[in-house]
Amino acid sequence: MAELLTHALVAYALFTAFGWALEWLQPRWVVLGMVGSLFPDLNRIDMLVDDYAIEQLLGLPFDWGAIHTLGGVLLLSAVGALLFGAATARRRAFALLVAGGCSHLALDAVKRWAGGVNGAYLYPLTWWRNPTPGWYVSTDRWVLGVALACALVVFVVDRRAWILERVGME
Amino acid sequence: MPTFFVSSRLTPTVHRRQRLLAIGVVLLATAGLCVHYGAVYEANWPNPTADELAEEPAAYDGERVLLIGEVTADTPGETVEMELETSPGGTVAVDVRDTEADVEPGGVIQVYGSLEADGTVQRADRTVVVNDGPIEGLYKLVVSALAGVATAGLFLYYWRIDPRELSFEVRNG
Numbered sequence: 001m002a003e004l005l006t007h008a009l010v011a012y013a014l015f016t017a018f019g020w021a022l023e024w025l026q027p028r029w030v031v032l033g034m035v036g037s038l039f040p041d042l043n044r045i046d047m048l049v050d051d052y053a054i055e056q057l058l059g060l061p062f063d064w065g066a067i068h069t070l071g072g073v074l075l076l077s078a079v080g081a082l083l084f085g086a087a088t089a090r091r092r093a094f095a096l097l098v099a100g101g102c103s104h105l106a107l108d109a110v111k112r113w114a115g116g117v118n119g120a121y122l123y124p125l126t127w128w129r130n131p132t133p134g135w136y137v138s139t140d141r142w143v144l145g146v147a148l149a150c151a152l153v154v155f156v157v158d159r160r161a162w163i164l165e166r167v168g169m170e
Numbered sequence: 171m172p173t174f175f176v177s178s179r180l181t182p183t184v185h186r187r188q189r190l191l192a193i194g195v196v197l198l199a200t201a202g203l204c205v206h207y208g209a210v211y212e213a214n215w216p217n218p219t220a221d222e223l224a225e226e227p228a229a230y231d232g233e234r235v236l237l238i239g240e241v242t243a244d245t246p247g248e249t250v251e252m253e254l255e256t257s258p259g260g261t262v263a264v265d266v267r268d269t270e271a272d273v274e275p276g277g278v279i280q281v282y283g284s285l286e287a288d289g290t291v292q293r294a295d296r297t298v299v300v301n302d303g304p305i306e307g308l309y310k311l312v313v314s315a316l317a318g319v320a321t322a323g324l325f326l327y328y329w330r331i332d333p334r335e336l337s338f339e340v341r342n343g
Contacts, residue, residue, distance in 0.1 A: 004314035008321050028328035028340060034321050041314065051208065052257040058205070066207035067200075075200040082193045085185070085337040114280035114298040115236035120214065123207065127214040137298060139306045144313075 003138060004038055009147040010107060011037035011100045013154040020158075024092065032080075032093050036100020039076045040108070043067040068108075069123040073101030110135045186335055220254035224262045227289035236282045237264060237292060238300070241273045250297075252279060262289070269294040276304030 015033035019025035046064040054062040066072050077097035081090045105121045112134035120127045136143045156163065212219055217235040239252030242263070250271055253261040266281050271294075273279055278300040283293045301307045329338040 003310045003317070005317035005320075008317045031321070031325050031328055035325055038318060038321060050257075052259070055208070055257070060205050061208035061211075062204050063208035063211055064204060065211065066204040069207070071203050072200065075196055075203060078196045079193055079200070082189050082196065083336075083338050085189075085332070085335050085339065089338075112298050113236070114282035114296045115217070116282070116296075117216075124203065137300060138310060139301060 003144070004041055006144050006147040007037040007041075007104045007107060008034045009144075009151040011103050013147070013150040014103055015096065015099070016154050016158050029092055029096050032096035033100035033103070035080065036073070036077060036097035037104045039073055039097065039101045040068040040104045042076065043072070065119075066123065068105075068119065069121050070102070070105065071124045073098060073105065077101060112137050186337075190336065220256045220262050223254065223289050224256045224260060227262075230285045230289055232284060232286065234282065234284050234295065235292075236280060238278065238280045239264060241275055241277045241279060243275060244271070244273050246272055250279065252281070264289070265291045266297070267291060267293050269297045271297045271299055272302070273299055274303035276307075277301045278307065 011034045012030060015025065015030040016027070019027075019030060043064045043066075045067075049064075051062050051064055067076065077094050080097045081094035084090045084093045109118050109121060109130055110133050111118070113132050116131060116134070117129040118132045120129050122128060212222065217237070218230050223230065223237075237252075237254060239254045241250055241252050243251040247270065248267075250266040250269055250273060251263065252266060253263055255261055264281075264285075266279070266283075268283070269281065271279055280298040280300060281292055281294045281296075283295040285292050301310075328341060330341045331337075332339045
């Protein structure tokens with residue numbers, strides 16, 4: 001994982017920019033993309049509730065790692081979408097949560113691995129592991145810097161009217 | 171199209187019950203996915219897991235594998251000692267040779283290279299420093315937690331919880 005701030009900022013920038021083309025994609029929907037971008041790292045719940053403890057309890061194999069895959073993102077997004085009452089809201093929420101989760105997986109897919117191949121993020125469709133270009137490791141501060149810069153540029157462009165109004169008032 | 175997308179014209183209470191039921195079903199499916207993933211993971215992971223290495227230490231000698239471990243000691247330019255955690259909470263110790271990695275104890279590294287000496291020594295072809303010390307791990311955790319709180323705050327700025335319906339509604343004004 002890059003840390004979650006990077007993921008949330010990238011999702012903000014990405015979906016705010018999409019909003020320039022899609023009328024309904026207002027900030028309240030962009031924030032759902034940001035929520036979705038946190039989903040894959042919910043696998044870190046293993047720091048609180050260990051896989052092995054659950055295996056002992058259930059008597060079955062268990063691995064939270066499934067959350068950090070396409071399948072996990074789809075299911076958690078369905079849970080999130082079902083928390084919305086209206087049918088249109090459910091559809092939009094589902095779309096944004098999935099898109100946010102996928103933006104997280106896409107960003108993680110280009111991280112450096114010593115073996116040169118990534119985790120199998122397309123599970124359960126396939127166990128294929130993409131060769132990773134190894135552009136960064138998750139503690140690289142420049143990744144957060146780039147994400148911050150992108151989010152800032154998008155924010156300024158998105159709110160230019162509001163910003164100009166404020167500046168004009170002074 | 172999954173049924174949960176279909177508009178319901180039923181009374182609010184029934185509607186709520188249906189949604190909660192659907193959430194329960196999807197959560198069960200998520201648990202099922204974790205069970206399946208856990209059941210087939212080892213077969214689909216092209217390297218020995220810590221558990222497999224603990225069980226048969228010599229079985230992988232001569233093989234090029236990827237191991238991920240926590241550093242216990244680092245003598246720069248010579249050897250890095252790391253520990254792999256097995257699921258029941260035990261550890262497997264591996265000495266990493268031929269690596270230039272400079273890591274504090276408590277850091278995390280990935281090592282790709284061949285195993286020897288009953289799986290106790292790994293000659294590194296490539297090393298990736300995941301965390302160069304315990305502070306790095308903490309940094310990621312804190313920044314991630316902050317991002318989680320900030321995102322939740324932003325979400326609740328735009329949405330409110332309808333306690334009767336147990337759903338999110340747009341905040342007005």
